Amino acid sequence: MSLSALTGTRLREHRLAAGRRQADLAAAAGISASYLNLIEHNRRKVTPEVLDRLAGALGLDRVALAGGADAALIDGLRAAAGAAAGVAGGASGDGGAELDRIEDFVSRFAGWAGLVVALDRRSQGLQRAVEALNDRMSHDPHLSQSLHEVLSSLSSVRATAAILAETADLDPDWAARFHRNLHQDSERLAAGAEALVAYLDAGSALAEQGIAAPQEEVEDWLARRGWAISDAELAAGLPDEVAALASLAARSLAQDYLVRAARDALALPEVALSEAVAQGGADALALAARFGLDPLVVMRRLAVQPALDVGLVICDASGTLTLRKPAAGFALPRFGAACPLWPLYAALGRPLQPVEAGVAVAGRGGRNFRVQAWCGVSHPEGPRGPELRTAAMLILPGGPQTFGAIPVGSSCRVCPRSACPARREPTILSEGA
Amino acid sequence: MSKHVLLVEDEPNIAEAMRFILSRDGWRVSHVAEGDRALDQMRRDPPDLVILDHMLPGLSGLEILAALRADPATRDLPVMMLTARGRDRELAERAGANRFISKPFSNAEILAEVRALMDPA
Numbered sequence: 001m002s003l004s005a006l007t008g009t010r011l012r013e014h015r016l017a018a019g020r021r022q023a024d025l026a027a028a029a030g031i032s033a034s035y036l037n038l039i040e041h042n043r044r045k046v047t048p049e050v051l052d053r054l055a056g057a058l059g060l061d062r063v064a065l066a067g068g069a070d071a072a073l074i075d076g077l078r079a080a081a082g083a084a085a086g087v088a089g090g091a092s093g094d095g096g097a098e099l100d101r102i103e104d105f106v107s108r109f110a111g112w113a114g115l116v117v118a119l120d121r122r123s124q125g126l127q128r129a130v131e132a133l134n135d136r137m138s139h140d141p142h143l144s145q146s147l148h149e150v151l152s153s154l155s156s157v158r159a160t161a162a163i164l165a166e167t168a169d170l171d172p173d174w175a176a177r178f179h180r181n182l183h184q185d186s187e188r189l190a191a192g193a194e195a196l197v198a199y200l201d202a203g204s205a206l207a208e209q210g211i212a213a214p215q216e217e218v219e220d221w222l223a224r225r226g227w228a229i230s231d232a233e234l235a236a237g238l239p240d241e242v243a244a245l246a247s248l249a250a251r252s253l254a255q256d257y258l259v260r261a262a263r264d265a266l267a268l269p270e271v272a273l274s275e276a277v278a279q280g281g282a283d284a285l286a287l288a289a290r291f292g293l294d295p296l297v298v299m300r301r302l303a304v305q306p307a308l309d310v311g312l313v314i315c316d317a318s319g320t321l322t323l324r325k326p327a328a329g330f331a332l333p334r335f336g337a338a339c340p341l342w343p344l345y346a347a348l349g350r351p352l353q354p355v356e357a358g359v360a361v362a363g364r365g366g367r368n369f370r371v372q373a374w375c376g377v378s379h380p381e382g383p384r385g386p387e388l389r390t391a392a393m394l395i396l397p398g399g400p401q402t403f404g405a406i407p408v409g410s411s412c413r414v415c416p417r418s419a420c421p422a423r424r425e426p427t428i429l430s431e432g433a
Numbered sequence: 434m435s436k437h438v439l440l441v442e443d444e445p446n447i448a449e450a451m452r453f454i455l456s457r458d459g460w461r462v463s464h465v466a467e468g469d470r471a472l473d474q475m476r477r478d479p480p481d482l483v484i485l486d487h488m489l490p491g492l493s494g495l496e497i498l499a500a501l502r503a504d505p506a507t508r509d510l511p512v513m514m515l516t517a518r519g520r521d522r523e524l525a526e527r528a529g530a531n532r533f534i535s536k537p538f539s540n541a542e543i544l545a546e547v548r549a550l551m552d553p554a
Contacts, residue, residue, distance in 0.1 A: 148488060152444050155515075155537040159450035162540045167457075174453070181446040 007051070008042035010107045014058050015040070028057035073106050076117030083120060142249070146199060149192040156185040198248075214249035218257060219324060221245060227325055228306040231270050234262040257323075261300070267293055268301045282308050284372050284394050285354050295354070295374040299394045311395035313344055317388065327395040329367040333411035340422045341408045344393035347373035351389060358398055358405035362417040368398035368405055436551065439480035440464045441471045441497065442515070443489050451484070454540045455547070468492030472500055475507065482551060487516045487525065495528050502529040511550050 015025055026036040031050060038044040039054075046054070081097040098105075106113045160182045164175065221241065229238070242254045268291060276287055282302050288295040296314075303312035303325050311327025324332045332338070347355040355373040360366055375391035398405075409415030412424045438460045442448040445466070452462045465474050469491035475483070483501070487494040494514060501507040513532040514525045522533050532550050534542060 151536045152447065156444060156446040156450065158537045159447060159454070159540055159543075163450055163453055166540070178450070178453075181449060185446055 007046060008040045008044075009104065011046075011054060011058075012040040013108070014060060018058055020058070025054065025057055029053040073110065073113050073117060074102050076120065077102050077106065077113060080116055080120035083124065142199060143196075146192060146196045150189065150196060153185045153189040153192055157182060157189060160185065214247050214253050215322070217245055217247060217250035218253045221250075221254065222257075222325070226306060227304045229258075229261060229304065231265045234258065234265045237262075261304070264297050264300050267291075267297055270305075273301055273305065274307070277302075277305070277308070282310060282394075282396055285356070285374070294376060295372075296376050296390060296392050299372070299374065299392045302394060309397060312392060313338070313342070313395070314390060314392045315344060315348065316390060317348070319345060319348065322390075327369065327397070330361055330369055330395050331410040331414075333414075337424075338411055339409045339415065340424070341406055341420075342393060343371050343373045343406065344391055347375040347393065348389060348391040349375075351375040351377045359408045360405040362407055362409040362415050370396045370398045372396070435459050435461045436481045437461045437463065437478070438482045438484060438547070439471070439475060439478075440484045441468065441489065441494070442466065442484070442486045443468075444486075450540075451543065454544065458544055458547070460547075466490075468494070468497055471497050475501075479506075480510070482547065483510060483512045484547075485512055485514050485530075487514060487521050495524055498525065498528045498530060513546060513550060 015022070022036050022040070023033045026033040029036070029050065030053060035044065036054075039046045039050075077097075078099070081099060084097065160178050164170070164178050164182070170178075237258060242251050242258070245251045245254055268287075272291075273287075276290065280286055280290075282305075284295055284298045284302055287293075287302075288298045291298070299312060300314075302308060303310055309328060311330050311332070312323065312325040313321055313332060314323040315321050319337065321333075321338060326332050338344075343355045343357045343359065346357075347353070352375065355371075357371055357373075359369050359371055361369070371393050373391060373393040375389055378388045378390070379385050380388065407417060407420075409417060409420070412420075413427060415423075415427055417423075418427055436459070438455055440448055440451055440455075440462060442451065442464065443466045448464050448466070452464060455462050463474065463478060463480070465471050468489035471483075471485075471489075471492065485494045485497060489497075492500075498512060498514070501510060501512065511531050512529070513534060514522075514530040515534050515536060515538070516522050516525055522535070525533060532546050534546055
């Protein structure tokens with residue numbers, strides 16, 4: 001443990017608080033009073049053994065006296081001062097905080113220091129939430145489309161109505177034409193306004209659960225079901241549950257999901273799948289070969305078997321995650337892009353070739369997983385049409401430490417591995433935090 | 434001979450209403466609905482004034498404006514933009530639009546802006 005420069009100050013304060021004289025304490029710790037005086041004024045380094053004796057004589061823990069526990073607080077305060085400097089833009093560069101006296105502050109007012117750090121973290125969290133909401137408002141294509149529609153039809157209604165009202169000598173043919181336009185545009189205006197109201201209503205309901213994109217809504221619904229939908233339910237469809245989703249976009253995504261899951265279930269029914277898994281384990285590539293199926297079908301089927309705790313992520317050719325089924329201990333990003341080191345992306349770049357790897361999740365207590373990934377290619381509009389890629393990565397519990405496991409994270413901002421060569425942006429965590 | 438205004442607007446009913454009020458104000462009005470046809474039309478029949486919608490199929494209003502300002506022949510051509518939102522107005526101002534009208538506009542506003550633009554005195 002490093003003894004901080006202000007151990008002496010802390011020692012002096014504790015001694016005074018305990019109402020002990022320097023000579024008494026020095027005698028109890030077996031050192032001279034003049035040596036204690038030098039220590040208390042931070043003019044002599046104190047050895048761990050002497051500190052132990054002094055702490056013992058004061059009935060204190062040596063860690064508290066040496067200030068080792070304050071390192072995290074000091075880091076946190078520095079970060080808070082840095083963030084405040086960004087906000088205030090002060091010429092001093094530290095938002096006015098006395099950086100050279102941080103240790104002094106922490107040693108005297110540990111509780112207040114902790115509060116400053118906690119408030120700083122909270123303000124950063126809120127700032128991110130505001131940014132996310134703002135992005136969603138200004139880049140929401142549905143909202144901007146609805147507003148455009150309403151403003152366009154309203155412009156037309158206003159201009160046309162004014163012509164009809166203000167033109168005394170309007171030709172009857174023109175008048176008839178403008179009346180017809182007015183009728184058309186008022187219908188459009190009504191439809192646009194209804195769509196806008198429906199959108200905003202759905203939005204306010206969602207705001208209560210936190211802000212949810214359609215994909216999150218569908219994933220939350222599936223998570224509430226434990227991702228399990230029986231073959232019988234798939235065959236019948238789940239119209240009531242789909243109808244209960246808040247947004248139109250989520251209902252459409254959920255319907256697509258169910259149609260594909262039903263097709264997958266026909267290709268690989270529950271009974272056949274569970275027998276094969278009991279014999280050979282949850283090996284998507286082997287099962288695909290055995291049943292003569294697309295590995296993507298097998299991965300999607302394995303991921304939703306309640307008895308297996310496996311995760312699944314699926315992305316399109318842009319790398320955008322289109323499905324996120326988490327596995328315990330393998331965090332998936334809720335927003336934005338994922339870790340570029342995921343073998344999912346290796347598969348995306350090598351279509352139709354199996355990728356298998358061990359991965360180790362970054363951070364303290366990060367677990368090991370075995371992953372299998374595969375990328376399929378399709379041309380839904382024929383061979384001259386666009387090529388679509390779908391890559392999937394099945395995340396299987398990995399058991400003991402796998403040698404040569406690829407270190408992976410969730411997303412750069414929340415990944416503690418600061419020296420990662422694939423890093424896109426700085427992390428908000430520190431290594432091992 | 435009357436002055437010529439080119440109206441670039443994809444909403445047919447807005448275009449019809451504007452054509453009517455501008456014609457009655459003494460303008461010769463030509464109209465295109467797609468952004469990518471606007472530049473051709475201008476070369477064929479050069480206007481004295483362009484009224485440009487912001488959101489257009491093909492080429493956007495801002496792209497047309499940038500092309501006009503880049504060409505010495507049309508660098509000083511008066512352009513009035515129809516915009517919906519505040520942020521679009523900033524972009525249009527930077528791209529070199531002379532005047533702006535926000536939707537939903539009134540007919541009197543359009544005429545007043547057009548007159549002010551063509552006769553600054």
